[in-house]
Amino acid sequence: MVARDKTKNQIGYAVFGLICFVLYFIQYTKGYNLKIGNATAVLLVPIIVIIATFFREWVGALFGLVVGTLMDITTSGSTCFNAIALMLIGCASGLLITYLFNNNLLSALFLDFMFVFIYFLSKWLFLQFFSGKSDAVQYLLEYSLPSAFLTFIVGIPIYIIMRYIMKIINRFS
Amino acid sequence: MRFFFRSRKFKIIAGITGILLVFVIVMQILGSIASPTTSILGAVVSPIQKFSTWLTTSISDFNTTINDGQALMQENEELRAENERLTNEVLDYQEIKEENAFYEEFLEIKEQNSDFVMEPATLIAMDSTDPYLGFTIDKGLLNGIAAGDPVITSAGLVGYISETAPSYSKVTTILSADLNIGSVDKRTKDAGIVSGKLSLAEKGLCRLYNLPRTCSVAVGDYVVTSGGGVFPSGLLIGTVTDIKAEEINTSVYAILDPVVDIPEIRDVMVLTYFSGQGETLPSE
Numbered sequence: 001m002v003a004r005d006k007t008k009n010q011i012g013y014a015v016f017g018l019i020c021f022v023l024y025f026i027q028y029t030k031g032y033n034l035k036i037g038n039a040t041a042v043l044l045v046p047i048i049v050i051i052a053t054f055f056r057e058w059v060g061a062l063f064g065l066v067v068g069t070l071m072d073i074t075t076s077g078s079t080c081f082n083a084i085a086l087m088l089i090g091c092a093s094g095l096l097i098t099y100l101f102n103n104n105l106l107s108a109l110f111l112d113f114m115f116v117f118i119y120f121l122s123k124w125l126f127l128q129f130f131s132g133k134s135d136a137v138q139y140l141l142e143y144s145l146p147s148a149f150l151t152f153i154v155g156i157p158i159y160i161i162m163r164y165i166m167k168i169i170n171r172f173s
Numbered sequence: 174m175r176f177f178f179r180s181r182k183f184k185i186i187a188g189i190t191g192i193l194l195v196f197v198i199v200m201q202i203l204g205s206i207a208s209p210t211t212s213i214l215g216a217v218v219s220p221i222q223k224f225s226t227w228l229t230t231s232i233s234d235f236n237t238t239i240n241d242g243q244a245l246m247q248e249n250e251e252l253r254a255e256n257e258r259l260t261n262e263v264l265d266y267q268e269i270k271e272e273n274a275f276y277e278e279f280l281e282i283k284e285q286n287s288d289f290v291m292e293p294a295t296l297i298a299m300d301s302t303d304p305y306l307g308f309t310i311d312k313g314l315l316n317g318i319a320a321g322d323p324v325i326t327s328a329g330l331v332g333y334i335s336e337t338a339p340s341y342s343k344v345t346t347i348l349s350a351d352l353n354i355g356s357v358d359k360r361t362k363d364a365g366i367v368s369g370k371l372s373l374a375e376k377g378l379c380r381l382y383n384l385p386r387t388c389s390v391a392v393g394d395y396v397v398t399s400g401g402g403v404f405p406s407g408l409l410i411g412t413v414t415d416i417k418a419e420e421i422n423t424s425v426y427a428i429l430d431p432v433v434d435i436p437e438i439r440d441v442m443v444l445t446y447f448s449g450q451g452e453t454l455p456s457e
Contacts, residue, residue: 079196
């Protein structure tokens with residue numbers, strides 16, 4: 001039973017690792033157009049929250065660290081910001097689902113909503129507001145908040161798809 | 174949950190966070206060099222990013238080709254096959270021709286500025302969340318590129334290198350509010366500073382500010398870099414499309430339409446050396 005769980009987890013890590021990798025390239029390849037007006041969906045944030053709800057805090061933090069570091073390669077002026085933020089988000093999501101929430105759609109959506117907004121607000125706070133950018137408030141209203149909302153919305157179908165993939169992994173391992 | 178905070182896992186996560194925070198502080202002090210973690214991962218990821226960008230561009234080009242060929246396919250299967258073969262040849266030819274044209278245009282710049290040392294680079298990733306259209310190129314410290322180096326196309330100035338790693342570099346464009354470039358109106362010699370603004374970047378524009386109210390800048394004028402330290406003089410930035418009065422003081426500013434179509438950039442040149450190159454960064 002333990003060996004079976006281990007195999008299941010290893011397949012899960014591989015599959016979700018691959019999904020993260022593919023989504024990263026989709027997100028940062030020129031021509032990415034999951035945009036509405038100024039809002040851009042950052043697919044990798046809900047993915048980390050969802051992975052943490054499946055595999056708990058340790059794996060969530062590890063995935064967050066790797067994906068965040070990848071994002072730092074392409075994000076302007078964000079030395080280690082994404083790595084730290086996503087690692088903490090992954091860890092916190094896993095902890096909340098382990099100790100506080102039931103692991104169901106509703107709690108996953110709540111965590112997705114909460115952490116997506118925390119991510120965008122902290123990004124705005126550290127990279128815009130504290131950096132003393134003159135357009136910081138405009139950036140928050142026109143870019144950060146609409147992007148957070150779009151990312152949350154996009155996170156819903158992603159959760160459903162990933163839940164389905166997880167079910168398939170559970171069935172076959 | 175209390176158990177977690179006492180566990181070894183928590184200590185490891187806290188340790189990694191601490192190390193990354195130290196990286197942030199050290200990078201802020203050193204300035205414009207990528208952290209070791211992103212540098213290592215970047216070396217692995219850059220070739221794949223280059224491939225994915227190439228793939229996207231190829232699919233887009235191929236789509237156009239297929240759409241053109243569909244009418245012929247309906248008329249005659251043989252002609253379609255022939256057409257595809259010829260189209261592929263034409264695509265290859267166009268690619269080579271474009272490449273030649275790219276280098277030819279730079280040859281002209283090189284002939285005009287014999288002191289320029291240029292490094293060709295290709296866009297490998299674009300930060301879709303950046304309203305100022307910052308992007309990543311496939312060359313870095315190993316190719317002699319340093320933070321602060323100007324980035325150009327044959328049309329004019331694109332921006333500067335804001336961060337370097339061994340195998341890639343990040344480019345901040347002229348649309349960014351982080352950039353301040355000493356510039357002059359080519360016709361009137363009125364001097365000002367070119368910088369971006371969020372509301373203008375949305376429209377792909379930037380501005381030339383700090384102009385005296387008595388200046389003679391007019392719509393249609395070309396604006397070029399004034400030189401001195403960070404950028405060589407005479408690099409074309411854009412054309413004046415409008416002139417407006419500042420709300421907070423008596424100066425005026427001109428709205429510029431950059432000569433470089435930044436969303437369409439594929440290949441650029443990085444000026445790794447020019448005579449008179451200084452050491453200060455454009456944001457300083």
